[in-house]
Amino acid sequence: MSESHIVVLGAGLGGTIAAYEIRAALKGKARVTVVSKGEDYWFVPSNPWVAVGWREPEALRVHLPPVMAKHGIAYTGIGARKVHPESNRIELNDNSLIDYDYLVIATGPELAYDEIAGFGPDHHTVSICETAHAVAAHAKFEELCANPRPIVVGAAQGASCFGPAYEMAMTLDTELKKRKLRDKVPMTFVTPEPYVGHLGLDGVGDTKGLLESEMRNRHIKWITNAKVTSVDDGMMHVTEVNDDGSDKKTYDLPFGWGMLMPPFRGIAAVRGVEGLSNPRGFILTGKHQRNPTYRNIFALGVCIAIPPTGPTPVPVGVPKTGFMIESMVSAIAANLKQLHNGEEPSNEATWNAICLADFGDGGVAFVAKPQIPPRNVNWSSEGKWVHLAKIGFEKYFLRKVRMGESEPFYEKLALHVLGIKKLRFDN
Template sequence: MPIAKYLTKRGVAFSPAGVAAIDAANNQLTLGDGSHRAYDYLVICSGPRLAFEAVEGSGPEGFSQSICTVDHAVKAHEDVKRLYSNPGPVVIGALPGASCFGPAYEYVLSLEYELRKRKIRDQVPITFVTPEPYIGHMGLGGVGDSKGLMEHKFREHGIRWICNAKITKLTDGVVHFDELDIKAEVVASQQLEFAHSMFLPSFRGSEAIAAVPDLCNPKGFVITDKYQRSPTYNNIFAAGVCVALAPIETTPVPVGAPKTGLMIESMTTAIVHNICALVEGKQVDSVPTLSALCLADMGNTGAAFLAVPQNPPRNRNWTGSGKWVHLAKIAFEKYFMFKVKRGTSEPVYERIALKFMGVERLKDK
């Protein structure tokens, strides 16, 4: 997407150079092209650094695929095409310390659907290997009956799963891992061969941000108060995956807490209100809701998860599934593109997007 085109239309300057360093004491950025930018307020929305180095042999430069970036996904697609031509075992999951599990569930079930469409599913054993203490935990302690839902899906589609798994390394066509018990003691060391594998990594913070004194935790995530502001630097805010959030609970193999789209939207909304308050000489008072609403595509069906707030105990805790989730995800993506390209949120474009998919009544349902 040509980002500059849409930002410029709204009077927002854009640089693709990236940030090389932050001088928080003097309110100045050094960009990747060597230029400098002064700021009154800084909002950090850098996303994560993918820490494949934490597990030997993992990642697109090693022996497993990733879908965390567009380039990774393109490479994974090429590997999947080879799988179609030469079927063999598949191993999907997440590495120790991962916090984003939803895409792994989407990936394994979407791939399983594609294999069935091509009538080669019987030639491809699939195993899901995860550090979660149970299927459907997702770093959230589960949402609604996500455990029962995901176990049902996996049983229905013949997908084997292994939880409390600490992957130690990957070699060519082989994943090595320890299976832990509730006391975090190793009960079995295993190896699984694969013709195709995809593992979501753990995340770390951007190196340029982590280098700022007293801004981040040891993993490089920005420490914020309830207003999304740094306790050390009162003109620095942060939103999204780069924000430090404590895990929901202690698990035998460490897992992190995800930062989902709805949560990030509430973070950025709070930041905007709080910066406006500071500009007007008022006290910050906007606090994000930090709720989670996720639509997970699973080939020709899907699952929806709602957690209000994201961390338990919750006021709302619901899971649903059906083909409507698959249709909704596609329809909302089309709607989003209309909004971006047209620069409007007029209801007509929502109707166009939903009608495009033949599901104009989906919103009401």
């Protein structure tokens, strides 16, 4: 019997480790090809550090083709134009086609900056969603330091990734204090969350109290239940809404440096494919990470459709954290192995969350098991150890990608955090 062909679409955090783990689980039974746009993996969680000059972007890059080749995985950086699930085929950006027996979609999101007038790195605000964006944000930050003005940071309506927004605000505060400029730079945190520390998860432990206290201590004002109506050069227009969604108050916020996490949607290659994605382009999956219409397609990570934890006055999405993504990867690899053994898939992801939110001189960590409440574990803590832990995490995970390691890591990380609130990583 010839080997089947498994294509992994996307080479971010989820796609990269999925390729390694699937290859390890099905060696001899399947060949694996990764299709991505570009040839590099970037450690996106460290982008806030790039934005203030604490990391050089090259330190966060792994050139993937030689790493993949070493592990017997084919790779193309041409990128996908359209997925054609009815014919088990992907159309690439150079008009070529690639066929598959099984497809694992791990593309991450498309950044929907265009949904707000004047928003995004091509217009009037900066971004930390891509490392190249963070490099441009750092140049803008240096301009701000030479000519101090207000900062507006946070997340736009429909965003589903809030940790980096809090990290960015606190890291900016830390760096400005180091430069003796904090007193010249007022800062406002804008978010669609109904309260500070909601995080798209209805809070975890006392994230509300911890983050509100942190904001007060750092003299960061905040506006919750906020939606951005438009952005002009140096001015952000924001509307705060009541609990029933009606307008409460409008703000014109001047800024010299502005960064809001954008709303996400599915990438163009999967949007509008009936039965595969929802109206926002997120992939529809069942409990085995399998698409209900196209049974040879699996999906994981930020690109999948997950309903919100509950209604909020302004749309707030649910984050897909690394712990959750890694669990999806393991479930898919095990399910593909079962299919190749003539069995029906039975493995389910645990959908737990662990987050290390670094503030430059401290931080907040939380563990939610499961991610969506009610939970068996609902824990949060703070301290300088979080900052040190994230430094270690960056080092560990980049090594994992460079070495092609498929061993799950986040469960181990969660046990360390819950057990000793301190992390030790092997060098």
